[in-house]
Amino acid sequence: MPYKIKFLFILFIVSISCKKEESITLTSKNFSEEFKENCKGDNCAKVTIDYIKFEGEKVVVDKINYTIGSSIIYFLNSNLEKKLIASTITEAANIFIKGYEADRKEFPDLSPYDAELTVLNSKTSSEIISVKTRFYSYTGGAHGNSIFSFLNFDPKTGNVMTTNSILKNKKEFTDFVENIFREKNNIPEGESINSTGFWFDKETFKLPETIGFSETNLVIIYNQYEIASYADGPIEVLIPIEEVKPYLNF
Numbered sequence: 173m174p175y176k177i178k179f180l181f182i183l184f185i186v187s188i189s190c191k192k193e194e195s196i197t198l199t200s201k202n203f204s205e206e207f208k209e210n211c212k213g214d215n216c217a218k219v220t221i222d223y224i225k226f227e228g229e230k231v232v233v234d235k236i237n238y239t240i241g242s243s244i245i246y247f248l249n250s251n252l253e254k255k256l257i258a259s260t261i262t263e264a265a266n267i268f269i270k271g272y273e274a275d276r277k278e279f280p281d282l283s284p285y286d287a288e289l290t291v292l293n294s295k296t297s298s299e300i301i302s303v304k305t306r307f308y309s310y311t312g313g314a315h316g317n318s319i320f321s322f323l324n325f326d327p328k329t330g331n332v333m334t335t336n337s338i339l340k341n342k343k344e345f346t347d348f349v350e351n352i353f354r355e356k357n358n359i360p361e362g363e364s365i366n367s368t369g370f371w372f373d374k375e376t377f378k379l380p381e382t383i384g385f386s387e388t389n390l391v392i393i394y395n396q397y398e399i400a401s402y403a404d405g406p407i408e409v410l411i412p413i414e415e416v417k418p419y420l421n422f
Contacts, residue, residue, distance in 0.1 A: 207265040217272035217285040219248065219265040224291050224303075235330030236301075239323065244289060247307060275312075286310040294322065295385040299422040300333060301325040302385040320393045320406055322384025335383055338421060342379075345419040349392065350377040353409060370399045390416045 207219040223240060226233035241261060248264035249257065258264035265287075272285040288308040295302040303323045310316030324333040339345045354361065359368050365377045372378060382393040392409040396402045
């Protein structure tokens, strides 16, 4: 049963000034929720969610909270072949569990499904809010899958900042990162990017979807199976922010 992810969340307090010189304060409130079916023993599907809800300037926080909530729901709600549609996080978690119950009727020996979602504050400033999330799911098979994701927000508006809006020139930035990637992974200049065992499509280096920021680095993460085997785990590249400033729109 495939479940997709794209995702979310944060833990922080950040203050900025708007054009009217009014202070906009974004405070966060942590929630930890666990959902289990009505069962006994270890044979129980489970969903555990640790996430943040913003409080503060309504126009800004409403957008951020909506994006975070929608992302959680989307992941847990991705069993679309059964046409199960949720509108709240609680409903989405219960649907995930019901999906296991339905599958277990067809496959009685099926191991319990499990979903864990964790949100971490990665970077907050007057120019960007970067939220790193880890999402783990087990829906049958030999092992579960962990996926890391970033959501980048404009703290003045609450809008999501795309990779294209963050970068001045994506091609120039991609070339810059490729050189760093090759050096880190001992890939000789002039050799195929896949010469040491990576799986880049058409042997062409590309940026991952997962790009965000820590307080000191730009963070690039290739998730499992994206460019290498499951056993290789996620592949992370950290680049000091001072080095990437020429490529950023802020």
